[in-house]
Amino acid sequence: MSSHSTNIAIVESSQIVYEGLINILVKSHQHYQFYRFDSIEEINTTRLDCKIDVIIINPSLIQFNSRDCNTLKRINPSVHWVALVYSFYGKDILAQFDAIIQISDSAEYIKQTLSNLISSTAAEIDSVQKEPLSEREIDVLVQLVHGLSNKEIADKLNISIHTVMSHRKNITQKTGIKSQSGLTIYAISNKIISLDSLAL
Amino acid sequence: MYKTQRTYVKPEMKMAGLIFENPTLLLMMEHFDLGISAIQDKSIEQICNDNAINLQVFTSFANLYNGFIPTDGEFSSNDEFVTIIKFLSRSHQYYKNEKYPEIRGYISQLYANNEAEIIRLIEKFFDEYFAEVTEHLGYEDSVAFPYFNSLIESSKFNQVNNPFSANDYRDHHTDIESKLFELKSLFIQHLSLKGDRAIHRKLLYSLFELENDLNIHSLIEETILVPLVRQIERSRGVV
Numbered sequence: 551m552s553s554h555s556t557n558i559a560i561v562e563s564s565q566i567v568y569e570g571l572i573n574i575l576v577k578s579h580q581h582y583q584f585y586r587f588d589s590i591e592e593i594n595t596t597r598l599d600c601k602i603d604v605i606i607i608n609p610s611l612i613q614f615n616s617r618d619c620n621t622l623k624r625i626n627p628s629v630h631w632v633a634l635v636y637s638f639y640g641k642d643i644l645a646q647f648d649a650i651i652q653i654s655d656s657a658e659y660i661k662q663t664l665s666n667l668i669s670s671t672a673a674e675i676d677s678v679q680k681e682p683l684s685e686r687e688i689d690v691l692v693q694l695v696h697g698l699s700n701k702e703i704a705d706k707l708n709i710s711i712h713t714v715m716s717h718r719k720n721i722t723q724k725t726g727i728k729s730q731s732g733l734t735i736y737a738i739s740n741k742i743i744s745l746d747s748l749a750l
Numbered sequence: 751m752y753k754t755q756r757t758y759v760k761p762e763m764k765m766a767g768l769i770f771e772n773p774t775l776l777l778m779m780e781h782f783d784l785g786i787s788a789i790q791d792k793s794i795e796q797i798c799n800d801n802a803i804n805l806q807v808f809t810s811f812a813n814l815y816n817g818f819i820p821t822d823g824e825f826s827s828n829d830e831f832v833t834i835i836k837f838l839s840r841s842h843q844y845y846k847n848e849k850y851p852e853i854r855g856y857i858s859q860l861y862a863n864n865e866a867e868i869i870r871l872i873e874k875f876f877d878e879y880f881a882e883v884t885e886h887l888g889y890e891d892s893v894a895f896p897y898f899n900s901l902i903e904s905s906k907f908n909q910v911n912n913p914f915s916a917n918d919y920r921d922h923h924t925d926i927e928s929k930l931f932e933l934k935s936l937f938i939q940h941l942s943l944k945g946d947r948a949i950h951r952k953l954l955y956s957l958f959e960l961e962n963d964l965n966i967h968s969l970i971e972e973t974i975l976v977p978l979v980r981q982i983e984r985s986r987g988v989v
Contacts, residue, residue: 598817739940
């Protein structure tokens with residue numbers, strides 16, 4: 551189940567700072583989804599229907615709460631940590647973060663910092679966007695719909711089983727559909743195959 | 751979390767206020783065998799007292815519907831265990847007797863303006879999906895739940911005959927969720943349905959409602975019930 555937006559958790563007690571930050575970030579070219587929390591612990595105990603990609607947090611909230619912080623890092627190791635800094639912190643504290651936003655930074659700089667951070671993730675997201683199936687993927691789809699196994703498809707199209715499986719994975723990623731009966735409906739409604747060609 | 755703006759539920763809160771905020775709590779109440787008439791001006795604590803429902807379970811589940819996951823070890827008593835199983839069984843009745851027939855009915859109405867062959871395939875897809883769901887719910891009702899109940903009733907307990915596997919359980923859930931996702935993808939992205947928009951909307955709303963309740967249902971079974979079963983099994987020396 552892919553989503554095209556980056557999910558950002560903001561842990562910040564000041565309403566002014568929170569709203570200001572969101573206002574800056576929604577105007578950037580990335581798609582961001584924001585979730586506001588009062589504490590790290592709250593992130594751990596909230597039922598989220600998405601995976602958090604970035605956490606922006608005031609470092610003072612981490613200093614006193616390393617246990618919840620470590621839990622979160624264990625559960626979700628790929629999350630990027632950004633410090634939102636408006637007072638002095640020692641180097642050793644700031645070194646724990648992947649990026650730092652200062653309260654005095656310009657809007658441009660803040661947007662840039664965030665988009666640099668997620669650019670590697672964004673590349674991945676692009677690859678699962680809904681694109682049309684390639685010719686070869688359509689070939690594989692047609693055989694799948696006719697009920698052939700991976701091995702039979704490989705023999706028929708003269709490709710390896712490994713390649714068949716990788717085409718299948720792409721088909722599922724592009725269409726959101728995995729089962730044979732689901733793919734049949736997809737193929738017929740997109741006029742890739744006709745009903746007559748199937749013995750139903 | 752402020753995105754959903756929902757309240758963290760506590761026993762002294764008025765049920766009516768919580769339902770104004772999150773109407774899916776009505777469905778949760780039905781799973782506890784409570785209707786609208788139970789609400790009146792009562793607090794959660796009063797409702798639970800009046801209807802002999804375990805307060806801890808009710809509060810935790812209300813929080814789950816409001817988006818908060820229970821923390822480990824919230825449940826330990828037999829009374830809680832029995833309440834949870836009753837809740838899950840009643841949810842099964844809702845899926846089987848109400849939600850699936852409702853969705854099936856909307857799909858049949860699509861014949862009026864769409865290619866019959868395609869709608870027939872959708873019906874087939876849905877019927878196969880529904881058969882899978884019924885089989886899983888049947889497994890829970892006839893195998894898993896009776897086994898769980900036998901754990902806390904010494905006289906019926908049969909150590910040798912342990913038919914339950916937590917891994918099978920999880921696989922079933924994953925499969926049910928992924929088929930539901932396919933169905934939504936087909937309707938939203940691939941089928942270009944024609945005709946009565948109101949029916950398309952009702953059909954999709956219905957799928958989303960089902961999905962939301964199924965998600966919570968799986969969450970209860972996997973994060974609350976199964977660990978609780980393990981705990982009781984250990985205390986009885988089963989594993």
